[in-house]
Amino acid sequence: MGLFFWNKHLSFEELNLALDGELKNDRKTTADKHLTKCHTCAQQFSELQNLSQSIEQAGRDMEQFADPASVWQGVEEAIREKKRVRLSWRERFGVSFPVLVARPALAFSIVAMILVFTFFVFQRGTLAENEATINSVTSENKLVMIFKTKERNITVIWLADQPAIAVPPPVVNHQ
Amino acid sequence: MERQSDLDRKLVERARGGDARAFRELFDKYEKRVYVICYGIVRHREDALDLVQETFIKTYKSLAYFRHEANFYTWLYRIASNSCLDFLRKRKREKNPVPLAEELGADPETGDKEGAIVKSTDNPRETVVRKELAVQIEAAIQSLPPDHRSVVLLREVEKLSYDEIAKILGIQVGTVMSRLFYARKKLAEKLKGT
Numbered sequence: 001m002g003l004f005f006w007n008k009h010l011s012f013e014e015l016n017l018a019l020d021g022e023l024k025n026d027r028k029t030t031a032d033k034h035l036t037k038c039h040t041c042a043q044q045f046s047e048l049q050n051l052s053q054s055i056e057q058a059g060r061d062m063e064q065f066a067d068p069a070s071v072w073q074g075v076e077e078a079i080r081e082k083k084r085v086r087l088s089w090r091e092r093f094g095v096s097f098p099v100l101v102a103r104p105a106l107a108f109s110i111v112a113m114i115l116v117f118t119f120f121v122f123q124r125g126t127l128a129e130n131e132a133t134i135n136s137v138t139s140e141n142k143l144v145m146i147f148k149t150k151e152r153n154i155t156v157i158w159l160a161d162q163p164a165i166a167v168p169p170p171v172v173n174h175q
Numbered sequence: 176m177e178r179q180s181d182l183d184r185k186l187v188e189r190a191r192g193g194d195a196r197a198f199r200e201l202f203d204k205y206e207k208r209v210y211v212i213c214y215g216i217v218r219h220r221e222d223a224l225d226l227v228q229e230t231f232i233k234t235y236k237s238l239a240y241f242r243h244e245a246n247f248y249t250w251l252y253r254i255a256s257n258s259c260l261d262f263l264r265k266r267k268r269e270k271n272p273v274p275l276a277e278e279l280g281a282d283p284e285t286g287d288k289e290g291a292i293v294k295s296t297d298n299p300r301e302t303v304v305r306k307e308l309a310v311q312i313e314a315a316i317q318s319l320p321p322d323h324r325s326v327v328l329l330r331e332v333e334k335l336s337y338d339e340i341a342k343i344l345g346i347q348v349g350t351v352m353s354r355l356f357y358a359r360k361k362l363a364e365k366l367k368g369t
């Protein structure tokens with residue numbers, strides 16, 4: 001039995017587990033015993049140990065660049081900010097400015113919708129009882145449509161991919 | 176270690192109650208360690224500092240969600256490593272990292288400078304050897320994928336168990352092992368090869 005273990009070198013995995021203290025019970029005893037007797041494995045184990053220590057040292061040497069004073073300044077400001085306004089703009093609306101910058105079509109659609117709404121607010125008074133209005137605005141491959149009837153006071157908004165048929169760019173149809 | 180985590184829990188409790196000084200204590204205790212993790216993953220000093228700041232802000236904002244059965248540092252490191260990996264994912268490609276040689280203050284042409292990362296020892300030769308080794312390790316770590324770097328740092332610098340690392344990174348213990356062993360093999364090869 002002893003001969004069997006003696007002949008079997010520790011695998012790379014076992015060496016790592018031994019180094020990290022992750023071997024338990026019998027496996028640990030066997031590995032420890034092997035390491036005291038086998039020069040080849042002991043050598044590999046010590047190389048792993050050196051590597052581990054060098055990385056740890058490199059990590060410790062990094063700490064001096066952590067600049068706690070300036071980092072804390074930013075954290076403290078945010079803490080004060082949090083006490084004043086609990087939610088950021090992004091947390092409130094679920095969309096951030098960078099997203100709008102990255103997707104001009106989306107940004108344009110939103111602006112177009114706001115403009116059309118504003119238009120309606122001003123037009124509202126002139127609508128007759130059974131009239132309905134449909135407004136559409138196109139932007140790149142997006143089509144924004146607003147449908148409104150005065151009597152039921154319903155506003156429907158489509159923000160959909162524009163169909164293949166050409167719709168003249170910024171069109172406002174008012175009936 | 177047990178007592179440390181008890182102390183952390185008390186500080187978290189006080190910070191939750193609005194005691195900014197308690198949060199400052201947690202910050203002072205962990206800021207440098209979080210920096211090493213962030214720098215280790217993103218390999219860019221300014222980005223790392225921003226991410227450390229972001230980590231502590233996120234941590235403060237979510238103190239209410241901290242569960243006392245977990246260790247504070249496990250939770251903190253999780254926020255840190257997630258922030259860093261998210262950052263790299265968003266940025267898609269990494270900015271040119273500042274080579275360690277520069278941060279070391281060791282100009283390739285002029286050699287030593289003030290503010291060297293590796294603190295000088297009494298033995299100048301030993302200092303030089305350590306600097307060279309640090310540069311080699313830096314380059315070797317740089318060559319690893321970011322999710323492997325985080326495992327290496329949490330194990331080698333923070334000396335966390337596989338189980339803790341798995342919890343922090345939200346991966347299986349088996350994945351921790353395979354990443355760590357792969358990384359060590361690669362690092363050993365790199366260091367031998369140069």
Ligand SMILES: [Zn+2]
Binds near residue numbers: 034038040041
């Ligand atoms: Zn052996």
